[in-house]
Amino acid sequence: MSDATGHLPGSRAYRRLLVALFFAGIATFAQLYSPQAVLPLISADLDVSPPTASLAVSVTTLGLAAAVIPWSIVADRFGRVPAMTVGICAATVLGLLAPLADDIGVFLGIRLAEGVALGAIPAIALAYLSEEVDARHTASAAGSYIAGTTVGGLSGRLVSGPVADLVEWRAGMWAVAILCAASAVVFLWLVPRARGFIAHRHRPERRLGERLSAVMRTPAQLAIDAQGFLLMGAFVAVFNYLGFHLAQPPFSLPGWLATLLFLSYLAGTVSSPWAGALAVRHGRLPVLLGGISAMLVGLVALLAPTTAVVLLGLLVFTAGFFAAHAVASGWAPVAASADTRAQASSLYYLAYYGGSSLFGWCLGFVYAGPGWTAFIAALAAMCTAAAVTAAVVLRTAGLAPR
Numbered sequence: 001m002s003d004a005t006g007h008l009p010g011s012r013a014y015r016r017l018l019v020a021l022f023f024a025g026i027a028t029f030a031q032l033y034s035p036q037a038v039l040p041l042i043s044a045d046l047d048v049s050p051p052t053a054s055l056a057v058s059v060t061t062l063g064l065a066a067a068v069i070p071w072s073i074v075a076d077r078f079g080r081v082p083a084m085t086v087g088i089c090a091a092t093v094l095g096l097l098a099p100l101a102d103d104i105g106v107f108l109g110i111r112l113a114e115g116v117a118l119g120a121i122p123a124i125a126l127a128y129l130s131e132e133v134d135a136r137h138t139a140s141a142a143g144s145y146i147a148g149t150t151v152g153g154l155s156g157r158l159v160s161g162p163v164a165d166l167v168e169w170r171a172g173m174w175a176v177a178i179l180c181a182a183s184a185v186v187f188l189w190l191v192p193r194a195r196g197f198i199a200h201r202h203r204p205e206r207r208l209g210e211r212l213s214a215v216m217r218t219p220a221q222l223a224i225d226a227q228g229f230l231l232m233g234a235f236v237a238v239f240n241y242l243g244f245h246l247a248q249p250p251f252s253l254p255g256w257l258a259t260l261l262f263l264s265y266l267a268g269t270v271s272s273p274w275a276g277a278l279a280v281r282h283g284r285l286p287v288l289l290g291g292i293s294a295m296l297v298g299l300v301a302l303l304a305p306t307t308a309v310v311l312l313g314l315l316v317f318t319a320g321f322f323a324a325h326a327v328a329s330g331w332a333p334v335a336a337s338a339d340t341r342a343q344a345s346s347l348y349y350l351a352y353y354g355g356s357s358l359f360g361w362c363l364g365f366v367y368a369g370p371g372w373t374a375f376i377a378a379l380a381a382m383c384t385a386a387a388v389t390a391a392v393v394l395r396t397a398g399l400a401p402r
Contacts, residue, residue: 022151039240041255067120220335226386232353284330295383
């Protein structure tokens with residue numbers, strides 16, 4: 001442990017750190033989801049099916065999922081700030097290159113590499129923050145980074161969609177890449193030099209493997225990971241294919257108007273802290289199940305042939321997802337032993353982004369084949385499976401109380 005005193009609220013370094021991580025969140029998640037608003041245009045321009053077009057998102061989240069644990073090892077050995085700097089710079093360059101590709105294979109290859117680079121920020125940011133900020137204030141400081149991820153995820157969709165509708169999808173993605181490049185510059189300019197970090201250049205890899213294995217042998221941890229895997233898979237699938245659905249009759253919405261539905265993402269900004277407060281009072285399991293129930297209600301509304309009802313359903317579905325995710329992601333390290341908490345959190349996010357990659361792609365075949373109703377039924381089955389797993393395993397494991 002370092003003897004350095006953590007930064008305190010009100011200090012210049014504390015403010016710089018918060019702003020730096022806020023912009024790191026924007027730079028990461030705007031790039032990650034920028035193709036989502038332009039998937040119908042990519043499908044048409046490159047003459048590929050909706051499931052293939054959706055790989056523009058899925059392969060990137062796959063790269064991120066695969067890179068989370070390796071990046072955490074790199075950061076342990078060479079430092080938090082150097083690792084984040086390499087990742088964010090590499091991702092920025094790849095984000096500017098990706099729209100240049102005329103071939104879907106080349107485009108997806110660049111997006112995969114971009115995901116690997118982007119993995120540095122979610123893998124390291126909160127560990128860096130916990131080492132640099134006074135322990136009494138880390139929870140509130142983490143809110144700045146989380147806010148940046150929310151703003152990034154939303155802006156990536158809201159910027160690329162309207163620009164693409166006016167020009168083309170490549171211009172939309174370039175607009176986001178430029179926004180991310182500017183955000184990366186702000187991060188590099190403001191991020192304070194690490195004071196609380198001690199390198200672990202000789203950490204025995206066997207111990208890391210043992211800790212990962214211990215987490216994966218725990219039924220409660222697997223049940224928590226299943227929440228991220230199934231619920232995030234359903235969430236990303238909805239946003240991947242809703243644009244295709246709304247472009248068809250009876251909606252026939254123009255691209256720019258369909259893009260505005262991504263504003264429903266802000267429902268998660270409200271529901272996440274609310275879910276946390278409810279979990280403190282009533283326990284995690286009831287709030288988790290309540291969030292999943294809201295997702296199921298929202299899915300039913302997405303079957304309606306009316307735009308207003310679909311929008312309402314999307315708001316409820318999104319709020320429910322972020323409430324469930326807020327509970328599950330915070331539960332993973334709490335349910336782990338003291339020496340496996342970092343691994344428990346990493347494995348949760350591995351499952352989270354793995355579900356995004358897998359279901360964000362393969363459910364496109366359900367949409368393109370049987371159609372929207374079967375697609376919604378598949379999502380409902382995933383949410384139900386997550387709820388049953390939580391209700392059975394987490395309650396019997398004695399983890400239902402807060």
